Amino acid sequence: MPKESGRQVVATNRKARHDYLVLDTYEAGIALQGTEVKSLRAGRASLVDGFAVFYNDELWLEGIHIPEYTQGSWTNHAARRRRKLLLHRDELTKISHKIRESGYTIVPLQLYFLNGLAKVEIAVARGKREYDKRQTLREKQDNREALRAIREKNLGA
Numbered sequence: 001m002p003k004e005s006g007r008q009v010v011a012t013n014r015k016a017r018h019d020y021l022v023l024d025t026y027e028a029g030i031a032l033q034g035t036e037v038k039s040l041r042a043g044r045a046s047l048v049d050g051f052a053v054f055y056n057d058e059l060w061l062e063g064i065h066i067p068e069y070t071q072g073s074w075t076n077h078a079a080r081r082r083r084k085l086l087l088h089r090d091e092l093t094k095i096s097h098k099i100r101e102s103g104y105t106i107v108p109l110q111l112y113f114l115n116g117l118a119k120v121e122i123a124v125a126r127g128k129r130e131y132d133k134r135q136t137l138r139e140k141q142d143n144r145e146a147l148r149a150i151r152e153k154n155l156g157a
Contacts, residue, residue, distance in 0.1 A: 010040050011111040013047035018133060020107055020125035026095065029086035030061065030111075030120050035069040040118060042069075045111055052085060052106035052122055054096055059085040061108060061120065085120065098124045 016022075032040070039045070050064040061083045087095075098104055103126050110121040128136070 005115055008113045009110060010043055010113065011045040011047050013050065013107065013109050015048060016107045016109055016123070016125070018136075019128060020105070020123070021128055021132070022109070022123045022125045023104075024098070024124045025109065026087065026091055026122050026124075027114075028059070028120050028122055030118050031084040031086060032066075032118055036066050037118060038071075039066050039069045040111070040113070047108045047111060050108040052108065054099075057092065057096075059087060059092060059095065059106070061085050061122075064108060064111070085122070095124060103127060 044067050046065040048065075050061060052059050052061050054060075063080065064083070065080055095106065099106060105125055105127070106122055107125050108120050109123050112119055112121070
């Protein structure tokens with residue numbers, strides 16, 4: 001039984017939901033070296049420039065930044081190395097069929113520990129255009145104002 005239980009979030013890519021329309025999400029394991037795990041447990045990682053790509057029918061995560069472990073020695077890892085994602089074969093085929101269409105990509109949304117194991121939440125997404133981003137922000141603001149008006153009305157009555 002693992003020492004830890006539950007979900008401990010290490011890094012979140014908040015910009016991904018702003019820049020992309022998320023269609024499907026998947027939970028994938030990630031193949032890490034020892035010093036990478038120690039650095040993640042210290043809560044240090046960045047998913048901002050991350051993306052996933054297929055090489056030889058395997059899904060690899062590129063562009064995420066896990067800084068070197070400060071107490072590491074010559075066995076330390078490269079900060080922006082390519083990391084293999086661990087998914088079932090049927091999930092890999094689903095994802096590969098979806099991203100063959102133009103405009104679709106795979107972006108990491110969240111990096112976390114689940115019961116002691118490092119996991120990545122990835123999404124098949126389509127890029128938003130500038131007017132789509134503005135419309136989403138406008139809808140959020142309108143919902144916020146509507147909830148505020150309802151709350152004020154209920155408190156005033």
